[in-house]
Structures are given as structure tokens and as C-alpha cells.
Amino acid sequence: MKYANSVVELIGHTPLVKLQKVTEGIKATVLVKLEYLNPGGSIKDRIALKMIEEAERSGQLEPGGTIVEPTSGNTGVGLALVGQQKGYKCIFVVPDKVGEEKRAVLEAYGAEVVVTPTAVPPESPQSYYGVSDRLVGEIPGAFKPDQFSNPGAPASHYETTGPEIWADTDGKITHIVIGAGTGGTITGTGRYLKDVSKDRPESEGGQVRVIGADPEGSVYSGGSGRPYFVEGVGEDMWPANYDKAVPDEVLAVSDADSFAMTRRLAREEGLLVGGSSGMAVVAALRAARDLPESAVVVVILPDSGRGYLAKIFNDDWMRSYGFLPGESEATVGDVLR
Numbered sequence: 447m448k449y450a451n452s453v454v455e456l457i458g459h460t461p462l463v464k465l466q467k468v469t470e471g472i473k474a475t476v477l478v479k480l481e482y483l484n485p486g487g488s489i490k491d492r493i494a495l496k497m498i499e500e501a502e503r504s505g506q507l508e509p510g511g512t513i514v515e516p517t518s519g520n521t522g523v524g525l526a527l528v529g530q531q532k533g534y535k536c537i538f539v540v541p542d543k544v545g546e547e548k549r550a551v552l553e554a555y556g557a558e559v560v561v562t563p564t565a566v567p568p569e570s571p572q573s574y575y576g577v578s579d580r581l582v583g584e585i586p587g588a589f590k591p592d593q594f595s596n597p598g599a600p601a602s603h604y605e606t607t608g609p610e611i612w613a614d615t616d617g618k619i620t621h622i623v624i625g626a627g628t629g630g631t632i633t634g635t636g637r638y639l640k641d642v643s644k645d646r647p648e649s650e651g652g653q654v655r656v657i658g659a660d661p662e663g664s665v666y667s668g669g670s671g672r673p674y675f676v677e678g679v680g681e682d683m684w685p686a687n688y689d690k691a692v693p694d695e696v697l698a699v700s701d702a703d704s705f706a707m708t709r710r711l712a713r714e715e716g717l718l719v720g721g722s723s724g725m726a727v728v729a730a731l732r733a734a735r736d737l738p739e740s741a742v743v744v745v746i747l748p749d750s751g752r753g754y755l756a757k758i759f760n761d762d763w764m765r766s767y768g769f770l771p772g773e774s775e776a777t778v779g780d781v782l783r
């Protein structure tokens with residue numbers, strides 16, 4: 447009989463699929479890695495498992511303990527899933543810009559959710575960082591994984607995401623494109639792919655190039671930290687888990703372009719994914735535009751579009767911010783500009 451002993455065993459080993467329609471005019475092969483196929487619906491299941499296992503090993507998390515984490519939702523789902531299976535209570539602190547569906551998912555897994563305002567500086571006691579720190583201090587046996595600085599986050603990608611991509615492309619990947627939020631994915635996956643390809647001859651593609659994708663306004667692409675609507679990516683400060691030495695370049699993508707591409711991925715590729723996936727694909731297509739046929743570009747799609755039906759996939763919401771094609775007219779040509 448073929449079965450997993452717990453849903454936790456099903457984390458990782460996500461497939462690659464080739465983009466067919468949105469890549470019109472591009473010679474390189476562009477493959478996307480479907481992280482929404484993880485049991486919790488996002489790439490964050492990987493780091494949740496690793497951070498909890500490491501905390502158990504180090505004694506930071508003991509039986510009956512409580513996990514407290516500021517998270518935009520996906521890390522919460524991963525932690526809720528793994529935490530629940532291992533018998534821990536979970537409390538998540540989320541900014542109010544996070545969709546209601548995402549909060550409801552956390553509660554469905556049995557976790558507690560605390561909502562904080564987005565429009566306060568990160569150092570404010572009301573910010574989601576501030577509130578989570580206070581809770582950790584107040585609750586006995588509380589453990590804060592802190593995905594922004596926990597070395598388990600990039601390590602999980604160095605040990606799983608990177609090797610999966612290298613194996614599934616038979617070592618032929620030439621470019622990896624990753625949106626950065628906490629930086630864990632780009633640091634761990636990018637570092638692995640650079641390490642494993644460092645002695646590959648130029649005739650076989652040379653060392654893998656790591657391309658960061660970032661919302662316009664975020665610090666990674668030189669912005670001031672001004673707000674944007676794409677969820678889960680970009681920062682207004684530099685987290686410890688973001689290693690600046692890993693990306694060879696970082697491309698800034700607008701909200702309008704990110705959302706237009708997110709909608710195209712659903713309609714034309716059958717991929718119902720979130721806004722950070724659309725953003726990463728826009729960056730990948732810009733990077734792939736001038737690449738030869740031999741190039742193999744892999745793009746990580748972090749989560750599903752299910753959590754964004756009331757936003758990116760809702761015409762009224764899109765229109766109210768001027769994101770709807772026809773009004774801001776984000777066509778393929780615009781996206782590739």
C-alpha cells in the first residue's frame with residue numbers, strides 16, 4: 447500500500463511545468479515550480495517543518511508549547527499544520543491587509559489569529575512584529591520561529607527546494623527567478639543552485655544565475671519601503687535571512703503588471719496562483735526575453751490563487767485601484783517592457 451503516515455510527510459517534491467502561452471516570442475524554456483501543491487497550499491510548509499524540527503532538537507519547543515509568529519498567512523498555515531500534528535498550540539499575528547480568507551484558513555486549522563494595522567512603522571508596538579514579541583514574552587513556553595531570521599528557513603530550501611530543481615532539470619537549469627519576502631527562499635534555493643553549478647563549464651550553462659523579483663517600492667530593488675499590494679513579498683527593512691550576495695540581479699515589478707500576469711496564468715496556463723507568482727513570472731519573462739533556446743529558466747510560484755479571489759480575481763477590487771486591463775491596460779507588451 448502507498449500512503450503517507452501523516453500529511454507532514456507530503457511536504458515538498460513539487461512538480462515543474464512548462465509555460466506555454468505567456469511565453470510567446472521567448473526562445474528559452476520557462477518552467478514553473480508549483481508550490482501550491484504542498485499540503486498547506488504554499489512553499490511555507492517547507493520552512494515550517496524545518497523550523498519546528500530544529501526547535502524540538504534544540505529544546506526551544508517542548509511538549510505543550512505554543513508557537514507565536516507574525517506571518518502574512520502562508521507561514522501560519524504551514525506552522526498550523528505541522529504544529530497541530532505535533533501537538534503544539536499556534537497563535538498568529540497578521541497585518542490587516544491580509545485577505546479574510548487567509549485568516550479563516552488559519553482558524554480552520556485550529557490556530558488563533560491576532561490582526562494588527564498595516565499602516566504603522568515596523569518598530570511600533572502595534573506592528574505585527576511588536577505585538578508578536580509582546581505575546582512571546584507573556585505566554586509561558588512560547589516559541590517564536592521568526593521566519594525573518596531563523597536559519598532553518600533558508601536551510602529548508604537549501605536542502606529540499608534547490609536539490610529538487612537541480613534533479614528535475616537534470617542539472618540543466620541556467621536561471622532561477624524567485625520573489626523575495628523574508629528572503630529565505632531566494633537565499634536557500636539560490637545558494638544551493640549556485641553551489642552545485644559553480645564548476646559547470648560555460649558550454650553547459652555555467653553557474654546558475656539567481657534573479658530576484660520584487661514589488662516596486664520594496665527595499666530589495668532599491669525602493670523606499672512604500673506600500674504596494676502584492677502580498678508576501680518585498681520588505682521595508684532588510685531581514686537577516688536575505689543574503690544580498692545570492693541574487694545576481696533584482697527586478698522591480700509593479701502591482702498592475704503582477705496582477706495582470708497572475709490573471710493570465712489562471713486563464714491561459716490553468717495555473718490559479720497568487721500575486722507573488724504573477725510578479726515572479728513577469729520578472730522571469732523580462733529576464734528570458736534575450737536568452738537563447740538553450741536557456742532553462744525556473745520560476746518558483748509560492749502559493750495558490752484561492753486566497754486572492756476577492757482581490758486579484760475580482761474586477762471591482764482591481765478597478766478600484768486602477769489595475770484592470772483596459773483601464774491601466776497592462777497587456778503582454780506592457781508587461782515585457
Ligand code: PMP
Pocket residue numbers: 518520521625626627628629630631632677678679720722723748749
Ligand atoms: N510569496 C508569498 C505568497 C509568500 O507568502 C512569501 C513568504 N513571505 C513569499 C512569496 C516569499 O518567500 P520568502 O519569505 O521565502 O522570501
